[in-house]
Every structure is written in C-alpha cells, then in structure tokens.
Amino acid sequence: MRSFISLIEAAVVAAGSPVASDDGKGFERAQAVCSFLENTGLNGNCSVDAGQTIIEVSLAGQYDSPADCPKVVDMLRAHGFQLGPNWALRIKASIKDEPEVMECGLAPVQQ
Numbered sequence: 001m002r003s004f005i006s007l008i009e010a011a012v013v014a015a016g017s018p019v020a021s022d023d024g025k026g027f028e029r030a031q032a033v034c035s036f037l038e039n040t041g042l043n044g045n046c047s048v049d050a051g052q053t054i055i056e057v058s059l060a061g062q063y064d065s066p067a068d069c070p071k072v073v074d075m076l077r078a079h080g081f082q083l084g085p086n087w088a089l090r091i092k093a094s095i096k097d098e099p100e101v102m103e104c105g106l107a108p109v110q111q
Contacts, residue, residue, distance in 0.1 A: 030053075036081070043061055044059035053084075056091075061094070063094065066095050084106075
C-alpha cells in the first residue's frame with residue numbers, strides 16, 4: 001500500500017510545471033488541472049463538474065492513509081493553478097479497504 005500524498009508529490013515533481021489557461025475561465029482551468037493530474041500518471045480518473053464547480057479525482061488501488069487535500073491544493077497552486085472561490089477538489093480513494101472522500105477548496109490564497 002502507499003500514501004496518496006507521496007504518489008502525487010512524486011508525480012508533480014516528475015511532470016514539471018503545467019501550461020495553465022489564464023483567460024479567467026474556471027472550467028477551462030479545472031480541465032487543465034485534470035489534464036495535469038492525468039499526465040502525471042494518476043492511477044484513476046479525474047473529471048470536472050462545472051455545475052457543482054468540483055474537480056473530482058477517483059483513485060484506483062488501496063492507500064495506507066487519506067490524502068492531505070490542502071497539501072495537494074498547495075502543490076497545484078505552486079504549479080500555477082488558480083481557480084475561483086467556488087471551486088473544490090474532491091478525492092475519492094480506498095483507505096485500508098474502506099471508501100473515503102476528502103474535499104477542500106481551491107480558492108486563491110488571500111494576501
């Protein structure tokens with residue numbers, strides 16, 4: 001079994017910085033986040049629900065511990081992804097054979 005956060009950290013480092021849309025459209029930026037995660041070798045699916053303003057990552061496999069959702073968001077921000085205040089990241093994974101859902105906001109950090 002493995003830690004989700006370790007998997008994402010390794011994938012983000014390997015993938016480098018993404019090319020993100022800066023046209024101000026949240027849906028296009030959310031799609032860019034999914035594309036970025038999928039290009040890192042994500043073992044699962046990523047989808048965008050524009051109606052609910054959610055990016056949902058459904059992971060395949062089993063993990064030892066839940067994802068640290070805010071840490072994943074911080075890594076996405078560090079790579080240039082900024083979405084509006086209504087967007088959230090939802091991570092679905094099996095933690096020690098039990099389904100678990102983690103969710104956190106993707107709003108830009110207030111200075």
